[in-house]
Ligand SMILES: Nc1ncnc2c1ncn2[C@@H]1O[C@H](COP(=O)(O)OP(=O)(O)OP(=O)(O)O)[C@@H](O)[C@H]1O
């Protein structure tokens with residue numbers, strides 16, 4: 055299985071990041087998850103975290119190499135993640151259940167299957183066009199569907215944040231499951247929260263998501279969404295992959311070298327976006343593909359550190375380099 | 389990939405005599421900008437900003453460093469200096485040219501000549517691995533001139549890979565990113581170096597001796613990475629990482645995988661560079677270059693028994709010299 059994958063979660067203009075994103079793959083199956091913890095509710099990020107963790111752990115448990123039935127996995131996984139949130143409410147005695155949206159996608163045998171609750175989306179992009187996408191479980195989508203609101207007006211509707219279906223809610227979630235979607239070489243799957251899609255037009259999203267540019271352009275796309283959203287910018291998160299047909303040679307990530315029950319994974323740790331905790335998540339396990347791996351990111355305090363450089367030593371080193379450059383560069387040459 | 393949360397300097401920012409134009413790349417240890425100097429000439433500026441130690445927030449210029457990271461941050465400066473020192477000593481058309489080095493914003497900056505082109509990694513991605521033999525020979529024959537210069541100066545690159553080879557628009561290659569110098573430092577003695585520095589290696593491209601036995605590092609270590617890089621041009625991906633190969637070698641000889649698609653001579657060269665035992669690889673860049681520079685002559689069969697026999701690698705290589713492709 056060959057694909058290239060990218061994920062990022064940004065704070066936007068908010069104080070905390072309630073989005074969680076992650077992916078996890080074995081030799082034959084890939085899982086991607088995006089969850090958007092709901093703001094008005096207590097600990098939205100807790101719900102998102104539980105959903106992410108629950109699904110990735112279930113995946114690790116079930117997919118020794120491959121999942122028996124991806125659709126079944128997603129259906130049960132999302133329903134059980136809802137239960138896991140309610141369990142947590144009971145064990146921790148929380149006054150109210152935290153809630154989250156969730157979209158998750160499994161790729162196996164060159165077929166993508168996804169499921170969602172709420173308004174986090176999945177786009178299936180081919181040749182710069184959106185082939186299919188999830189339909190939000192939101193108030194505005196319902197208004198649009200029932201002819202009470204024009205599609206173009208949805209993004210300005212005062213209740214555009216209202217989600218009708220979620221994990222952790224008082225009613226069990228209605229898990230919306232996709233068909234089996236066969237992937238073609240170069241296809242992209244993009245899972246994202248409304249912080250991203252809400253700030254962009256569908257055209258903007260689709261146009262940049264061709265394979266060659268995925269990794270390069272996604273950060274730019276996030277920048278663009280942030281710029282467009284300005285001061286009101288919500289948390290914005292994305293996991294995206296582009297697919298390489300077996301036989302095609304380009305890869306960023308090949309699962310071929312993974313042992314039979316080996317997994318690779320990466321998820322946005324709780325604290326990823328909170329500066330004070332950054333170190334804890336600093337090495338959240340780069341995916342198998344990323345280039346340079348520091349072997350050891352152990353931090354060491356000043357006392358363990360006789361190699362401390364003084365200002366004077368720094369100045370001296372710089373002067374040494376500068377004079378080496380001057381000596382080398384013939385006069386007049388740039 | 390780990391999320392990059394350090395904010396780059398804003399476009400248009402005046403840094404000493406330079407004007408920042410845009411970000412070229414954001415890495416774990418540094419950010420590279422395109423900037424313009426006082427004569428409006430473009431330069432590439434590399435800013436030391438290890439994202440696991442410092443944070444620069446939106447709208448800030450000075451990064452904030454947690455107290456318990458100050459020492460590590462400063463120690464890491466040494467590695468960045470090492471990169472500057474290496475480059476300042478080198479003056480070669482196939483090695484990126486350093487123009488200036490200075491301190492500002494509580495960190496340090498390395499100014500390089502800006503080169504128009506793209507990395508070999510991007511070439512591989514664009515062509516999806518199907519890089520032609522002519523392109524490979526052309527690029528590597530010249531690149532090895534640069535690497536020879538590095539070795540002549542008693543330096544090792546230690547992070548050769550497609551992402552660190554830049555191909556100018558006119559097709560000439562150059563080595564960039566001498567951040568691998570970090571390693572030479574780490575290897576020195578056991579004092580703080582052992583603790584403070586993260587020996588860096590790139591799985592798939594780093595030879596076994598870079599994982600352990602670091603006293604065995606030598607020109608042959610860069611040569612392994614060159615072999616892996618050529619391999620990546622053909623395969624579109626790195627070969628199995630050397631540490632894994634040491635446990636259970638799944639490496640398939642290039643001579644088997646691409647027989648008939650590339651010249652036998654090129655394929656044998658790849659396999660030769662990728663020998664796990666460092667003594668069995670080409671020991672110097674010069675030997676390697678001779679093969680790549682050689683014209684692809686009409687087919688001359690090497691004696692059949694020679695390749696199969698348990699000859700020394702040198703002999704095997706000599707055999708390879710005689711063999712040639714069906715152009
Ligand atoms: N002199 C240059 N001219 C043009 N582009 C450059 C130049 N130097 C670097 N770049 C661009 O910046 C990218 C990153 O550079 P480099 O490999 O030196 O840093 P890095 O890999 O981020 O370093 P580190 O390993 O320290 O994080 C290159 O791939 C290239 O696209």
Ligand SMILES: [Mg+2]
Pocket residue numbers: 551552565
């Ligand atoms: Mg690099």
